[in-house]
Amino acid sequence: MLAEDKIKRINELSKKSKTTGLSxxxxxxxxxxxxxxxxxxxxxxxxxxxxxxxIDPEGNDVTPEKVKKARDDKYLN
Incomplete structure (x- = not known):
């Protein structure tokens, strides 16, 4: 997560850009x-x-293969 001070600065700059403009x-x-x-x-x-x-209503794992592959690739490497 981005630091709170950086999020605050993003919001300050956004507000300023709408009012007085940015340098x-x-x-x-x-x-x-x-x-x-x-x-x-x-x-x-x-x-x-x-x-x-x-998991579907019957209790079967129906996770998309693309997600399973991404998870496996991440943890096997």
């Missing part, structure tokens, strides 16, 4: 922070999906 340096900072946020989010989501096990 070139601030716009670059905003871009880098957003990129870092998205990378962190995607990594977290990928990790969550890799640990999901789907």
């Amino acid at each position: 070139i340096e601030e716009a670059k900072e905003q871009t880098l922070l957003r990129k870092e946020y998205l990378e962190t989010f995607r990594s977290s989501m990928r990790n969550t999906i890799e640990h999901v096990k789907v």
Whole structure:
């Protein structure tokens, strides 16, 4: 998860961009922070999906093969 101070800074820059506008340096900072946020989010989501096990109402494991393969690849390497 992204540090709270970085999320706060993203929100500050977003608010400023809507009101007074950003300087070139601030716009670059905003871009880098957003990129870092998205990378962190995607990594977290990928990790969550890799640990999901789907069970149908009859108790059968119906986890998609793609998810099983990704999980196996991650832990076998």
